[in-house]
Amino acid sequence: MKRLTRILSLMLVGIMMTGLVAACGNNSSSNSPANSPSSSNASSSDETKEEPVTIKIFLDSAKSKNNVYLDTISEYNALGGDQVEMNVLPGDGVAAVQKMNILMGSGDSTDVVILDNPIIQKKYVEAGYLAPLNDLANNASVDLGKIYGQYLPKEDDGNSYYLRTDIGQWYVFYNKKIFDDANVPYPSGKWTWSEYIETAKKLTNADKKIYGSLMLDYDNYLYFTARQKDVPTYKEDGMSNYDDPAYKEALQFFADLGNVHKIQPSWLEFKTQRVAWDAFMTGNYGMHLIGSWYMGIITDMETYPINWKWGITQVPVPDSGDGDRTLVAGAAFGVNSKSKHKEAAFKFINYMSQNIYKKNKAIPPMENVSDADKTALLQGIVDSSNGSVTVDELNKVIFDSGLGVADEKISGPGSSVISQTVLQEGELYMVGQKSLDDAIQAIKKKSDEAIQSEEE
Amino acid sequence: MSKIKKPSSEELSAILFLAPIFIGFFIFILIPILFTVVLSFVDYNKVGPLNMDFVGLKNYINVFSDEQAMNGYLQSLYFSIIYVPVMLILSLLLAILINKSFYFRTATRTLIFMPYVSNVTAVAMVWSLIFDPLNGPINQLLELMGVSNPPLWFGGVNTSLISVIIVNVWINLAFQTIVFLAALQGVSKDLYESASIDGAGTWRKFISITVPSISPITFFLVITTLIGSFQNYAIVKLLTNGGPGTSSRVISLNIYEEAFTFNRYSFASAQAMLLFLVILIITLIQWKWQKKWAQN
Numbered sequence: 062m063k064r065l066t067r068i069l070s071l072m073l074v075g076i077m078m079t080g081l082v083a084a085c086g087n088n089s090s091s092n093s094p095a096n097s098p099s100s101s102n103a104s105s106s107d108e109t110k111e112e113p114v115t116i117k118i119f120l121d122s123a124k125s126k127n128n129v130y131l132d133t134i135s136e137y138n139a140l141g142g143d144q145v146e147m148n149v150l151p152g153d154g155v156a157a158v159q160k161m162n163i164l165m166g167s168g169d170s171t172d173v174v175i176l177d178n179p180i181i182q183k184k185y186v187e188a189g190y191l192a193p194l195n196d197l198a199n200n201a202s203v204d205l206g207k208i209y210g211q212y213l214p215k216e217d218d219g220n221s222y223y224l225r226t227d228i229g230q231w232y233v234f235y236n237k238k239i240f241d242d243a244n245v246p247y248p249s250g251k252w253t254w255s256e257y258i259e260t261a262k263k264l265t266n267a268d269k270k271i272y273g274s275l276m277l278d279y280d281n282y283l284y285f286t287a288r289q290k291d292v293p294t295y296k297e298d299g300m301s302n303y304d305d306p307a308y309k310e311a312l313q314f315f316a317d318l319g320n321v322h323k324i325q326p327s328w329l330e331f332k333t334q335r336v337a338w339d340a341f342m343t344g345n346y347g348m349h350l351i352g353s354w355y356m357g358i359i360t361d362m363e364t365y366p367i368n369w370k371w372g373i374t375q376v377p378v379p380d381s382g383d384g385d386r387t388l389v390a391g392a393a394f395g396v397n398s399k400s401k402h403k404e405a406a407f408k409f410i411n412y413m414s415q416n417i418y419k420k421n422k423a424i425p426p427m428e429n430v431s432d433a434d435k436t437a438l439l440q441g442i443v444d445s446s447n448g449s450v451t452v453d454e455l456n457k458v459i460f461d462s463g464l465g466v467a468d469e470k471i472s473g474p475g476s477s478v479i480s481q482t483v484l485q486e487g488e489l490y491m492v493g494q495k496s497l498d499d500a501i502q503a504i505k506k507k508s509d510e511a512i513q514s515e516e517e
Numbered sequence: 518m519s520k521i522k523k524p525s526s527e528e529l530s531a532i533l534f535l536a537p538i539f540i541g542f543f544i545f546i547l548i549p550i551l552f553t554v555v556l557s558f559v560d561y562n563k564v565g566p567l568n569m570d571f572v573g574l575k576n577y578i579n580v581f582s583d584e585q586a587m588n589g590y591l592q593s594l595y596f597s598i599i600y601v602p603v604m605l606i607l608s609l610l611l612a613i614l615i616n617k618s619f620y621f622r623t624a625t626r627t628l629i630f631m632p633y634v635s636n637v638t639a640v641a642m643v644w645s646l647i648f649d650p651l652n653g654p655i656n657q658l659l660e661l662m663g664v665s666n667p668p669l670w671f672g673g674v675n676t677s678l679i680s681v682i683i684v685n686v687w688i689n690l691a692f693q694t695i696v697f698l699a700a701l702q703g704v705s706k707d708l709y710e711s712a713s714i715d716g717a718g719t720w721r722k723f724i725s726i727t728v729p730s731i732s733p734i735t736f737f738l739v740i741t742t743l744i745g746s747f748q749n750y751a752i753v754k755l756l757t758n759g760g761p762g763t764s765s766r767v768i769s770l771n772i773y774e775e776a777f778t779f780n781r782y783s784f785a786s787a788q789a790m791l792l793f794l795v796i797l798i799i800t801l802i803q804w805k806w807q808k809k810w811a812q813n
Contacts (some may be wrong), residue, residue: 156779159777159778162564162777162780163777165564166564166565166566166567166782167564167567184563184564184780185564187564187565188563188564188565188566189565189566190564190565240636255610296667329650329669329672330651332672332760333645333648333649333650333651333669333670333671333672334645334649334651334652334762335645337576437695475778477778477780478779481774481778481779485759485760485762486762487764488760488762489674489761490760492669492672492673492674492761494673494674494761494762495762514562515563
């Protein structure tokens with residue numbers, strides 16, 4: 062009996078210890094897509110022998126299930142050379158980045174790093190997390206300048222540290238049914254913000270709970286027109302340029318869309334009624350100002366089986382005539398400076414940059430894209446648009462709008478704090494709790510403090 | 518040299534059974550706490566490899582000049598000052614009520630406990646609808662009653678934190694009530710009978726018998742509720758995310774944002790250590806007060 066008790070005790074302790082150890086396991090385990098070999102190859106491979114190696118790529122939870130990335134990795138693995146496995150970051154968006162920040166800070170050696178927006182791109186370059194790509198490209202006989210041209214991001218030291226997978230431009234998507242019901246002609250070609258507001262007013266129908274316009278709660282909506290005018294975000298002395306009148310005008314303009322013109326949910330409505338980021342797909346909004354990444358959403362009939370046709374047009378420009386620009390950003394990937402397989406990682410990000418845009422229905426981040434490739438890209442969108450758009454319509458908006466470009470985000474010293482401050486203070490102004498001047502002054506003051514604090 | 522006594526098999530079993538919790542405590546609680554202390558004295562305030570340059574009290578000094586951090590402490594204090602007494606009074610009243618015999622007592626107790634086991638995200642969604650300042654049922658009712666400017670609830674600078682407190686009380690009331698109920702049921706009925714014979718009324722019995730008898734439990738709840746109120750993060754994040762502006766940005770939310778959004782890990786650690794000190798001081802004062810009260 063005593064012996065039995067002892068055995069049982071030991072078994073119980075064993076189970077508890079196993080549970081404890083299991084709980085310590087790494088959640089970001091490798092999830093191999095089809096065709097990827099076992100990870101045991103990684104440690105035994107030596108790059109200098111030019112044998113295929115296994116590299117790992119950080120992807121957030123949503124992207125790890127997205128066919129764009131799954132197919133790209135599978136196709137790359139099928140080439141028979143280096144193999145790619147995913148290192149899945151729990152959560153999406155901000156949560157995934159936060160997890161990746163911690164991993165990178167602790168010296169993680171995952172070979173390929175995802176850099177979803179300009180703020181992360183800048184931060185990771187400055188932190189030394191990314192390996193310079195120029196030498197890696199030379200070793201691989203890749204002429205980065207020739208392939209990517211003006212879309213190749215370069216730092217002050219002349220090096221490139223990441224490659225974009227698409228050029229994210231801003232467009233206006235519109236719901237043709239709402240236009241038809243209101244008997245309003247579809248917008249096309251160059252137009253101004255005044256025309257946008259007038260159009261949205263005609264589309265807005267409070268009885269049917271239809272708004273003519275939809276914009277989300279990202280910080281850059283609050284300074285959109287200032288960015289269109291390409292007003293610098295920092296002064297020459299490095300401090301914030303938020304006291305430039307263009308930023309004040311931009312904030313007032315955005316607030317007025319909901320509060321004064323009532324063409325879209327006011328900030329208060331948006332926040333308290335928790336309007337979803339994909340609310341346009343409900344069919345209750347006439348137009349939606351958003352980035353090109355939305356093309357993947359609006360053509361995803363499986364997730365959003367919409368029964369209305371949609372159209373696309375270029376972003377309106379300020380009436381003053383000094384802001385004929387759309388805003389651009391782009392997702393990117395870089396090579397971890399701690400990677401043991403930098404050359405293999407470079408080859409893979411180079412492959413992604415030249416292929417992901419095709420699957421993502423995005424603008425290629427490359428200099429010389431053939432007309433045939435462009436047409437194929439546009440035809441792909443047309444094919445999945447359920448008859449909503451034509452190649453000609455898309456071509457006019459995406460490749461032939463005649464608009465210049467300006468950076469979408471404020472990226473530079475203190476950018477995370479500035480981004481949040483713009484939202485906090487802008488919010489106080491938009492819900493009527495602070496005057497416009499006070500809000501702008503507070504943004505300027507807090508931004509300067511953040512910049513100084515980062516430079517100390 | 519004295520010979521080390523070999524542990525008996527019973528002692529060995531005890532050690533083995535305790536080992537997992539000690540190992541877990543060591544890895545997941547003690548080491549992170551110690552690391553937070555270390556981080557608060559170094560300069561790891563941006564994305565990059567761990568920077569262990571010792572900066573002394575710089576991060577702590579910076580906390581006192583940081584408007585947002587100080588606002589966070591004040592918001593948390595404001596939250597606790599309202600939340601703790603409201604919570605304790607309501608839960609005690611509710612416990613007294615459901616301690617009586619009445620129809621559907623079991624069903625009522627189950628209903629009271631439901632918010633506590635509900636998913637916090639679902640709770641946040643429901644309360645957002647209830648407190649919708651434009652189309653929500655509460656404001657529609659207030660407008661029907663003739664209130665011309667009903668509150669903005671989560672959308673108002675002056676009402677956001679109060680609204681969060683209301684929801685938090687609603688969620689956590691059940692736990693406190695159940696604990697109070699258990700304490701009330703532990704009070705000897707003989708005491709009440711004796712007091713009744715002596716002519717004591719309901720209020721006198723409550724003050725002279727119930728309150729002293731449940732004081733250890735009350736003290737326990739005051740401490741745990743207070744600590745919980747300072748550590749409140751999830752519900753604030755879900756309901757207001759600290760807004761509008763920074764009107765409901767409590768210190769735990771501020772610490773999280775400083776660490777994981779702005780990557781100012783050392784600065785956030787200093788704020789966390791100061792929060793720990795604040796809670797420790799308040800708890801010590803309460804200990805002292807409770808001892809004195811018990812002696813009297």
